[in-house]
Amino acid sequence: MSAHPTITSSKSLKQQYDEQGYVIVPGLIPPEQFKALETASERVITRTRTGQWPHRRTVGRQFPPYGDGDPDSWGVQHVMHPDLGEPAFARWYTSDALVGVVQELLGALREDSCLYVVPGSHKTPRTPAQRALSSTLDPPTDPLTMPGAVRVSLRPGETVFYNNNILHCATYDAAAPRITLHACIGEARGGPTRARNILQHGLRWMKEPPFADTLDARGRAMLERIVRLQESVGGEVGYSLVN
Template sequence: MSYTSDVFKQSYDQQGSVVVPSLLDDALDDLRVASERVVDRTRAGLWPHRRTVGRQFPPYGDDHPDSWGVQHVMHPDLGESSFGNWYTSDALVGAIQTLLGCTEDELQMELFNMLINPTAHEFALRWHRDDVRESASEDEERSSLALWHHGIQWNTALYEDSCLFVVPGSHRLPRTPQQRELSSSMEPPDDPMNMPGAYQVTLRVGETVFYNSNILHCAVYQSSKKRVTLHACMGSTRGGSARARNILQHDLGWMTEPRFRDGLSDRGKAMLDRLIAMKQNAGEVGYSLDN
């Protein structure tokens, strides 16, 4: 089945997530090798941009020796061109165009990170939506959820991955009272499947789950199980500056440097220009790439 199939878009629109196979083409081996180098560098304390155990949201800090994620894998200081090449590949861009229902000249570059297993600690993320506060009222939820269809997030598994849990359809609806109770705490769940409607996403090697990041979701990390999953997002310019707060909080100043731009394809440069345009527009209301 083609990655541009309307079947995938229908599932994504209705459920808030969809699993798509075979978007890596021949890139799997290169991405695995590049990822291992980056993970080793991060665990050795040689890459400061990491997500640390005990912190779910930025700023992640460096006060814990164990990591559950690597930030900014396209950063020129890492020197790993495989990530940028894949982020702008025909297969991935084609799938995103279909799922967002937009054209290529509307796509804006955003974040590209990696999710990995901690080596010495168990860790879990609480139930949350990425850009809706846990304390939001029902009316605030409805308003926020209506805005968040101009971007897409995804996990691509370089090794089998069963860490993510989602509540299908929750990207369109405010929480029920029981869902609200289970997602208002700062603590991770004892058992993610206690959340009404919860579904565990299992990805085979090379599969990608695309999801609306305002779907209710959480994750469980096991130190004993290898996880190397590409974790990224892309936006559509149709959303204006709606995504600025969530995207620009991640210290993206390096993306304005000529050495980063020079390493991108023409497609990548055009996508970067749209991110910078969003930054400039968002600056009028208090956001910047350096937040």
């Protein structure tokens, strides 16, 4: 198994990302932001697990609608919502460090080895064996049975950027504490498909003044673009698992 690509090697970040479909950036979260993000995440996790924050991702569903039937959560939604009162997230998601890289993000605040990817699969058709293992929503017994799969292990402060077309999945150990920030950054040129990927999560609150008031100039510019994208498609954008 080859070593994970990082920007410390001789190849550029873009070269590695284009070739492998993902790349790890060490130390992207600066020390002065790390602790604030960690403590904010712990508070948000507690509020979600105790039912004080209803916006969560439930096990067995990659995309909405999630529903409230499953008590097990694998993610917290809308962490920049002003009602949460946690400005650390907006500061990080609109920061120079993060926006400068501009692709899919997983930022680890603790050790995290839940992600599995197939390097290079973002630019090639799935093989018959890969298709057989990725054509349903059933979770794999062992993600490494996927031909070509590798496990991505992150240390605190490391960030992995990956192409959303890469074959990937995740498994979680309920006994292992996990705090990982996950964001999606892309281009408005994707049109309706791009709109659905973002807006299916329900972002009406982002158009209200209290949220814009939490953002700096760059954050407000990013917000304006996502609002224009919403208005450009008109009406309901639907869900990825339905459309």
